Each structure stands twice: as C-alpha cells, then as structure tokens.
C-alpha cells in the first residue's frame with residue numbers, strides 16, 4: 001500500500017463506498033478506511049438487517065393471521081425468533097462481503113482502522129494492529145454516519161432500555177416493548193415485533209405517526225397498527241422510566257392524562273448524533289453544527305476546501321439512497337466533472353413497516369404554502385387488480401400536481417409493496433413529464449402500477 005492518494009474516504013457505509021467506487025472508475029487513486037465492518041450502519045446494523053427481519057415478519061404475519069383467506073391454517077405455528085435474528089445477521093454478512101470484494105475488484109485500497117484527520121492533506125490511521133500510519137492525499141471525504149444519542153431520562157443501558165443496535169442483535173424475543181418515537185425506525189420495529197406476537201406500544205410526541213410524511217399517511221398507519229393490535233399513543237411525552245431487573249415502568253404524559261405502561265423492554269427510537277467526534281476536524285477548523293453535524297455547502301464541501309462530508313454525517317437527508325447519491329456527486333466533483341446539484345426533495349423516502357410507506361416530493365399543504373394551484377387525487381388499492389389478487393388492499397396512493405402545468409409535485413403512498421411504484425414516478429417527474437403523459441403509460445395487467453394512470457386521470461379532473 002503506497003501512502004499517497006488522490007482521495008481518502010473515512011467510513012465504508014453506502015455514501016463512502018459509492019464515492020470510492022465512482023472515483024476509482026474515474027481514474028483516481030482511492031483509500032477507504034473503516035473502523036468496523038464494511039458496509040457501515042446501513043449493511044450491518046440498519047437498513048439491511050431490519051429489512052431481512054421485516055421479511056420474516058411478513059411471512060410470520062401471513063402464516064399466523066391472514067393464512068385463512070388463502071385457505072390454510074397454522075394452528076400450532078411456531079415462530080423461531082432467534083432464527084429470524086440469525087438470518088438477518090447472515091444477510092448482513094453476505095452484503096458486507098460483497099462490498100469488500102467489489103472494492104477490491106475496483107482497485108480501491110481498503111484499510112481496517114480508526115482514521116483521524118491531521119490536516120487537509122494528511123490522514124492518520126490507527127490500524128487493527130494498533131499502530132499509527134500516516135497517508136497523504138489531495139482530498140478527504142468524511143462518510144462516518146450517525147449513531148443514537150443518549151436522551152436524558154431515556155438513556156440506553158442495553159438491557160431494559162435499548163437502541164436499535166441492541167434490538168437488532170438480541171436473540172431472545174421480548175414479551176412486550178414500548179417504543180419511544182413513531183418515526184421510520186420506531187414503526188419498522190413495531191411491525192416486526194407485532195408479527196412475532198410481542199405486545200407493542202408506540203409513544204409519539206407529535207399528533208401522528210411518521211410525522212415527516214403526509215399527515216393522512218400517519219393516520220392511515222395508526223388505523224392499520226391498531227387493527228393489528230399495536231397500541232399507539234400520540235401527543236405524548238415520556239416523563240420518566242423506572243428500571244427493574246427484567247422490566248421497566250414508563251410514565252407518560254398523554255394529551256390529557258398521565259399513563260403508566262409496564263413493559264419488558266423500551267426501545268429509544270428518536271435521536272441521532274452525527275459521527276464527527278474524534279476525527280480531529282474541529283482542531284483544524286472544520287465547522288460543526290448541532291449534534292456534531294458537519295456543515296457543508298450544496299457541493300458537500302466543508303468549511304475547509306478539499307475536505308468533504310457526505311451521508312448521514314452532513315445531516316442533509318439521512319437515508320442510504322441519498323448517501324449513495326452524495327458519494328457519486330462528490331466523486332465526480334473531485335474528478336473535475338460538473339454533476340447536477342442533488343435535489344433531496346425528489347429522492348425516494350421509504351418506510352418498510354406493514355403497511356409500507358413510500359413518498360417523494362412535497363405534500364399538498366407544502367405545495368399550497370409555496371403558492372401552487374394544487375390538484376390532488378387519492379386512489380385506494382381496493383380498486384387495484386393486483387392488490388386484490390394478492391389479498392392486501394390496504395392503503396392508497398395520493399398524487400399532488402400543479403394545476404397550471406400538470407407537472408407532478410409529489411406522491412404519497414401507503415400499502416403493500418408501494419416502494420416498487422416510486423421509480424416510475426420519480427423518473428417521470430425528474431424528466432418533466434405531465435399528468436397527461438403519465439396517464440398514457442401502458443402498465444401490465446394485473447400490476448400495482450396501473451394505479452398510476454388512474455391517479456393521473458383523476459388528478460386531471462376524471
């Protein structure tokens with residue numbers, strides 16, 4: 001390993017890996033440093049293992065609850081919780097190994113160790129063998145992600161009060177869980193545990209679940225969750241938690257009353273801090289903001305030219321797909337290209353709870369606030385041939401369009417497999433297609449996608 005590089009990337013999550021692969025392809029000499037396992041939070045502790053668990057949950061739910069509609073019953077169904085956790089670990093390992101070999105095949109140098117920035121052209125790595133090595137570079141890309149933050153009163157102890165890292169690895173099924181926070185993380189874990197027969201309560205401070213989505217989606221999800229037996233308490237705050245050896249008593253201030261819930265485990269699913277600590281950044285003058293976020297401009301350059309920050313650590317949009325786009329953008333920029341600025345609003349946002357949520361763009365309320373004349377159409381999946389064939393007609397698609405230009409401003413969906421519909425609509429929007437053009441797309445039959453043409457038709461006034 002030669003000690004001079006065009007680019008050193010710290011962190012091998014989706015943003016760092018994409019930056020590495022793209023810049024190697026563009027002819028740069030690249031080193032990526034990782035202190036843990038290749039693939040980052042995404043592959044090892046985040047998106048990937050939770051999606052594997054949610055696949056288990058889907059099967060468990062079908063066998064245990066909706067089997068009868070398909071003509072089978074599983075009277076003595078045994079759900080092996082530990083097997084689900086072990087499968088998710090295997091899935092994570094498979095993807096992590098794939099990333100390691102892809103980096104290798106692409107000519108990217110990979111080094112295990114803890115990186116620290118010494119100055120804008122020098123990175124020091126404490127290697128696995130615990131000795132320091134310095135590397136020289138033209139550019140540094142920080143892609144170190146984010147981790148849960150300790151919230152006063154809800155501090156995690158890994159025993160009774162957990163964060164997602166404990167929950168993903170714990171092989172014993174909890175009897176009951178109270179989830180603090182009804183955002184994406186909270187509702188995904190709620191879906192998983194609920195399918196495995198865990199008694200789940202979600203406490204959300206705001207008036208509805210998934211508060212960053214269209215409000216009606218939160219309300220629809222709450223309805224679906226209550227039908228499945230998940231207790232949802234909105235407009236509520238955790239006042240305190242009393243911890244015992246094997247359970248906790250959680251004291252909640254609800255909208256009107258005080259509520260006490262006794263549970264085996266509490267999952268803290270509300271807070272993140274950006275991983276900028278210990279990287280030596282403040283010492284050399286890189287500007288940091290709240291919770292350690294690395295401040296960057298629209299090109300993801302930090303306050304020191306030549307040092308870039310991408311993915312969760314810059315706080316622009318904390319999703320794997322967004323991180324990958326940032327990685328690609330920065331690689332192209334460093335290689336001297338002129339990539340188009342990223343539009344975070346039009347990136348896909350998917351929450352893999354049951355029913356699933358998928359959205360992009362802006363809501364009707366946001367469109368009104370921005371001065372658009374707005375047209376919307378809301379089409380239920382109960383009218384969709386494929387949803388009926390598959391036996392799950394929960395939810396709907398809501399299209400938001402500009403009444404004057406007929407351009408699409410946003411789409412908000414809740415239902416089975418709705419994430420598969422996002423690609424088409426984002427492609428149409430990014431390329432300036434109108435409702436008329438969307439209506440004319442010929443979808444296969446039966447497909448969920450047919451709902452797109454119907455929504456476009458309705459949006460234009462039926």
Ligand SMILES: Cc1cc2nc3c(=O)[nH]c(=O)nc-3n(C[C@H](O)[C@H](O)[C@H](O)COP(=O)(O)OP(=O)(O)OC[C@H]3O[C@@H](n4cnc5c(N)ncnc54)[C@H](O)[C@@H]3O)c2cc1C
Nearest residue numbers: 011013014015035040041042046047115145311312319320
């Ligand atoms: C439970 C959960 C579920 C999620 N589900 C989804 C989902 O379904 N879809 C989605 O798009 N997003 C999802 N996310 C978010 C997604 O995981 C993150 O947006 C994504 O991982 C961010 O990628 P990143 O490249 O910024 O950093 P990360 O993936 O966090 O990787 C950062 C890497 O940097 C390394 N590192 C840190 N400091 C150093 C150092 N000093 N030296 C060397 N290495 C260092 C870390 O070890 C880590 O491997 C989920 C997150 C969680 C927690």
